[in-house]
Amino acid sequence: MSGGNPAISQTAIRCLEVLQAVSDHGRANSRKGLALKDVVEKTGFNSSTAYRYLQTLEQYGLLQKDASGLYKLGLKVVELYHAFTDGNDLRQVAYEHMLALSKETEETVYLGILDGLEVFYIERVDSPLPIRPHTQIGGRNKLYCTGLGKAILSQRPDLLNRIIDVGLEPLTANTITDPERLIAQLQECQVRGFALDDMENESEVRCVAAPLFNERRQVTAALSISGPASRMPIDRLVDDLGPKVQVTAQHISKMLGYIDA
Amino acid sequence: MSGGNPAISQTAIRCLEVLQAVSDHGRANSRKGLALKDVVEKTGFNSSTAYRYLQTLEQYGLLQKDASGLYKLGLKVVELYHAFTDGNDLRQVAYEHMLALSKETEETVYLGILDGLEVFYIERVDSPLPIRPHTQIGGRNKLYCTGLGKAILSQRPDLLNRIIDVGLEPLTANTITDPERLIAQLQECQVRGFALDDMENESEVRCVAAPLFNERRQVTAALSISGPASRMPIDRLVDDLGPKVQVTAQHISKMLGYIDA
DNA sequence: GCAAGCCGTTTCATTTATTGAAATACGAGT
DNA sequence: ACTCGTATTTCAATAAATGAAACGGCTTGC
Secondary structure (H helix, E strand, O other), X not given: OOOOOOOOOHHHHHHHHHHHHHHHHHHHHOOOOEOHHXXXXXXXXXXXXXXXXXXXXXXXXOEEEOOOOOEEEOOHHHHHHHHHHHOOHHHHHHHHHHHHHHHHHOOEEEEEEEEOOEEEEEEEXXXXXXXXXXXXXXXXXXXXXXXXXXXXXXXXXXXXXXXXHHOOOOOOOOXXXXXXXXXXXXXXXXXXXXXXXXXXXXXXXXXXXXXXXXXXXXXXXXXXXXXXXXXOOHHHHHHHHHHHHHHHHHHHHHHOOOOOO | OXXXXXXXXXXXXXXXXXHHXXXXXXXXXXXXOEOHHHHHHHHOOOHHHHHHHHHHHHHHOOEEEOOOOOEEEOOHHHHHHHHHHHOOHHHHHHHHHHHHHHHHHOOEEEEEEEEXXXXXXXXXXXXXXXXXXXXXXXXXXXXXXXXXXXXXXXXXXXXXXXXXXXXXXXXXXXXXXXXXXXXXXXXXXXXXXXXXXXXXXXXXXXXXXXXXXXXXXXXEEEEEEEEEHHHOOXXXXXXXXXXXXXXXXXXXXXXXXXXXX
16 A cells, blocks of 8 residues: 555454444444445455455454344444443443433433544433434534534634634534624523524424533533424523533533532 | 464454453453553563554544543444444343333343353343442353353253353352253243342342243343342242243243244 | 356465564653 | 653564455256
8 A cells, every 4th residue: 555654554444444334234224234245345345355354353253143144243342332331430420310310301311522523422311202312322413513512612612713614514404604603602601501402403403411521620521401392492491401401410520520610 | 373264364353452452451440541561561462563553443443542641442332332232123122121120120130142152241221229230231141050041041952061061160159060950940940931040140149030032932132130139039039020020021022023822 | 957146265376564673752750 | 961661663574465266055047
């Protein structure tokens, strides 16, 4: 190869591309796994090579063959996930508070963390009600048009310019695309203590979110309550749910070692 | 290298060994991550090599650096886990039943699947009570001395000889090490429909478990209720909890497409 | 019942990326 | 400023990855 970073293993990365292909497939088409030929198609690798990678991943347990001999994600994934959560204070302490908050409000509660210029959804507690949002854990969304994102952004002026430079792409009719308006709203959110998302990321979904502070008073995560617009009139968000997320977020922040000024 | 399977990528496997080292460390010592030198120590790789692997895993998102620059598991792990659960009917279907069962009994409910000659713990719903078992999700246990294992084994005579050949190592004073007794108990379990674990895997923990049947009438998974011996006298297990796990297991089996004879 | 075709698997000479010793850069502690 | 312990980069030697081709098994069609 030519330019690539020399401190990266080509072979290992290609192998992980195979893993990704299988993972992506699971998400999209669910049900059945991928055959060797599918992996060859998706990745463009030579079939011997793809074969070897599949064998390797299977041996390690990241992949396994399903009943029909197709490859799908393996048990090692579960093992790694639980090792991850064991070492992840934030998720640990937040989870029980999220359960309580969801129970109290009967709505879906999300925990998101800052990852680059996006929010990464790290945990969710579902609403008991039949109609509820379906954002994927393990997925990502923009900072400027989600409750979680704006809650984080309101405390992280350092990110604001980068976000605006990249551009505010509208995702729904309500997405804020005017930088001035975004800035104004973030200031409002800073004062009030929680952020609103009025169908800016997905139509029919509204959301309130509050930032989480760690022991160094930094914000890299937020908590939100989210639900169908029909159950979420703006005044319920502002008067009822907003204060509730905020209080819960404060509790969690305290557990994380944040000391109120 | 000399003998190794030629259909396995050495490089990729070595890279995954580094991932494992970081993962293992997280479990054992929690808190902080691993430095390059630690990885070098643990794996014995040359530092340039280990460095390249760490870079590779970090770039892919399986690892990330924590605040102090040490490596820990990254967000890709969460992404993969949720792709895994999306494509995993069993866990999906079982989970809500597990929630209900845990709520009703106020005890911890486990879901385990057969993996080789062990049970792999795939999901858990914790008891609300303060004293509760702590078996790790993503971990493994023996078939012959756990409720889950015996529930599976009672329906899988094909595995029995292999288990006995390997040997019944005692893990507690109560572990059954006599093959005859084990066989007798499995038959009893087959008749009654659920298996008991009377502190055979861990002292102070008792458990009842029932097998889960899939659409092809095979058993590769089981459901259990488990708790401290103090709250779990044998007659509660037999008269109350046992029938409850069994009924729940039957519901789940039905959802999985199992048709009762 | 035979042939053709498709896919997974193995082989092996060629090519390429990996390797590791050593040089270098960095940073904390003194 | 110097030292020590790490992290990072360099580069020639080398071991491992690659891919074309051959093989084998299984299904499909005639």
